[in-house]
Amino acid sequence: MRTFTRCRTKTIQAVKLATSTLQNFLYPKYCFECKCLLNSFEETLCLGCIQNLPVKKTNYNSYSDIKLRLWGRVPVKHTYSLLVLKNNSVKRIIYQFKYYNNITLGLKLSQLMAEDFKSQFHQIKSNQLFDGIIPMPIHYNKLKKRGFNQSLLIAETLSKELNIPVYKNSIIKNRNEKSQTTLNSWKRWENRKGDFEVICKDLLKNKHILIVDDIITSGASIEALYQSLLSISGFSISVCCLAISEN
């Protein structure tokens, strides 16, 4: 019986391999970045391009660039980031996800981030762990135009991997601000004051929340979101992002 089961498993594996090889032959897939032909076990990005990503893993429970940027403005407990926006390759990949609706690429990056984040969990004490995840909200008009909230996609991938809930729509963004890229830190902050509104105050009471964003630059959005939470008792926040900009 055991020999039969072993033979059956091997046959299923061989059929799966043959099917995926045939699919690859009939419908070849190419790496988004270097355009090389992908193997059957690769998705969207080849292993070489993944290895070349400018990874700047931040340990969840140690000091980080994110904490430094938010110093004196937002009392964050813990932080995590996977990449640094250092070269054209990573900028191209993240912008494709964010502005050109490349969801597959976004899911791939989110999965890489979630797996790496989870790998740090053996060092984290249970009282350091967050209760829920809040994706950085985007305004309804932007959501309608873009079709998705990139931070929600990252948050949901993280939630599946860590088995921690996403507090979806617990905070909304009321104002659709103009592009912030040409503004300095102070003007970005002035521009974002009062942007967010907490909808589910009771849900967030006494909770440790992980705020998830795609890219952190000056931290003005995180600060504005934090300000909107100040009327809630007993909350604390940690911050996580896919990539942090260079100083």
Ligand SMILES: [Zn+2]
């Ligand atoms: Zn590649």
